[in-house]
Amino acid sequence: GAVVSQHPSRVICKSGTSVKIECRSLDFQATTMFWYRQFPKQSLMLMATSNEGSKATYEQGVEKDKFLINHASLTLSTLTVTSAHPEDSSFYICSARDRAKAYEQYFGPGTRLTVT
Amino acid sequence: QKEVEQNSGPLSVPEGAIASLNCTYSDRGSQSFFWYRQYSGKSPELIMFIYSNGDKEDGRFTAQLNKASQYVSLLIRDSQPSDSATYLCAVNQGSNTGNQFYFGTGTSLTVIP
Numbered sequence: 001g002a003v004v005s006q007h008p009s010r011v012i013c014k015s016g017t018s019v020k021i022e023c024r025s026l027d028f029q030a031t032t033m034f035w036y037r038q039f040p041k042q043s044l045m046l047m048a049t050s051n052e053g054s055k056a057t058y059e060q061g062v063e064k065d066k067f068l069i070n071h072a073s074l075t076l077s078t079l080t081v082t083s084a085h086p087e088d089s090s091f092y093i094c095s096a097r098d099r100a101k102a103y104e105q106y107f108g109p110g111t112r113l114t115v116t
Numbered sequence: 117q118k119e120v121e122q123n124s125g126p127l128s129v130p131e132g133a134i135a136s137l138n139c140t141y142s143d144r145g146s147q148s149f150f151w152y153r154q155y156s157g158k159s160p161e162l163i164m165f166i167y168s169n170g171d172k173e174d175g176r177f178t179a180q181l182n183k184a185s186q187y188v189s190l191l192i193r194d195s196q197p198s199d200s201a202t203y204l205c206a207v208n209q210g211s212n213t214g215n216q217f218y219f220g221t222g223t224s225l226t227v228i229p
Binding site: 034042043044046091093104105106107108109110 | 150152157158159160161162165204206208217219220221222
């Protein structure tokens with residue numbers, strides 16, 4: 001149980017284009033999903049907290065107009081990186097909190113984004 | 117002051133030894149504590165969680181929590197080379213689904229065959 005999927009696992013895009021990453025909780029309902037970014041050899045950096053049916057809460061320094069988050073259902077959240085630039089190249093990881101187990105958070109496998 | 121602090125390591129132990137990973141946190145109101153393992157290039161994987169003071173054992177892993185000292189640790193017995201990874205400590209302030217997790221920067225563990 002507690003499986004979180006992400007799609008795509010890897011994506012290469014050209015500078016200036018937009019990329020959408022999907023995060024799904026496969027066997028549980030997630031009222032809250034989190035989006036993280038991780039640069040090589042660095043720790044996880046929380047970008048935003050996404051609650052189903054409401055606007056995402058962004059961490060300080062994260063541009064909400066650049067990183068669009070939608071949490072339309074209890075099993076799906078999406079992150080769209082708009083007008084991507086090479087400095088946006090990173091490992092993007094989502095996690096989901098099980099509605100029935102509020103204390104526990106499960107991670108997706110991550111999406112490696114490379115912007116050329 | 118960081119919310120959650122860990123020694124970055126690297127920590128090296130010989131195969132079969134006990135690896136001890138430590139974590140301190142700043143918010144006394146924190147209620148739940150988690151250990152994640154992250155292999156290079158992969159996302160974190162939940163190993164254990166602990167809510168109450170004392171020890172919690174699961175196979176070769178033991179989590180220890182001391183809320184008075186604001187300290188949580190993870191012991192790995194009979195360490196194996198496959199345990200080589202970065203271990204992340206995470207702290208959650210409560211049961212409110214809006215509360216976020218605070219992660220430490222992780223401790224890199226290498227188990228030497």
